[in-house]
Amino acid sequence: MLIALMLQAAQPPAAAFDHPWLRIGRSPALTGVSEEITVARMWDGEGPARRSVDWARLIRHDRRGGRRTTTTFYAQALTCPALGALPTAVAAFPMPHAISPDTPTDIVLDGVGYTATLDAGYGERPSTMTVESNVDTPLADWVEARFASLQPCWTPA
Numbered sequence: 001m002l003i004a005l006m007l008q009a010a011q012p013p014a015a016a017f018d019h020p021w022l023r024i025g026r027s028p029a030l031t032g033v034s035e036e037i038t039v040a041r042m043w044d045g046e047g048p049a050r051r052s053v054d055w056a057r058l059i060r061h062d063r064r065g066g067r068r069t070t071t072t073f074y075a076q077a078l079t080c081p082a083l084g085a086l087p088t089a090v091a092a093f094p095m096p097h098a099i100s101p102d103t104p105t106d107i108v109l110d111g112v113g114y115t116a117t118l119d120a121g122y123g124e125r126p127s128t129m130t131v132e133s134n135v136d137t138p139l140a141d142w143v144e145a146r147f148a149s150l151q152p153c154w155t156p157a
Helices: 002-009 086-091 138-153
Strands: 022-028 033-044 051-062 069-076 112-122 125-133
Touching (some): 022 138, 086 138, 112 138, 125 138
Antiparallel strands (some): 112 125
């Protein structure tokens, strides 16, 4: 019933995104535009008839020209195959490896900040993981691929 109502409304309630299972973002240093995609699973019904559907919300912050605007878009897995494929893409998430503070690293001042926060776990123990990086990394490629795959799915709020 809840899913049927959300489908008619074309967007879920804002509170539905309070506990996402995936949040990805990109923030180019010099453009004034940043974007964040949040994905949450909504449930409809109870017991064996219970169904779920993933919804995504894209929030674009634009600070160009001395003005600040925010635009919101929505997508749902029932009408967006790329959103339905996200759990598989998350299973192939490119994990970084730990390095010591003595490890030499590159400094990028004018790149793109990429971030991903997702559900994770130690065996059956749930956890949340956040990874941040810049351009020319597997995280950057993974985030850009998710943005590209979801591009045709967005509906303005």
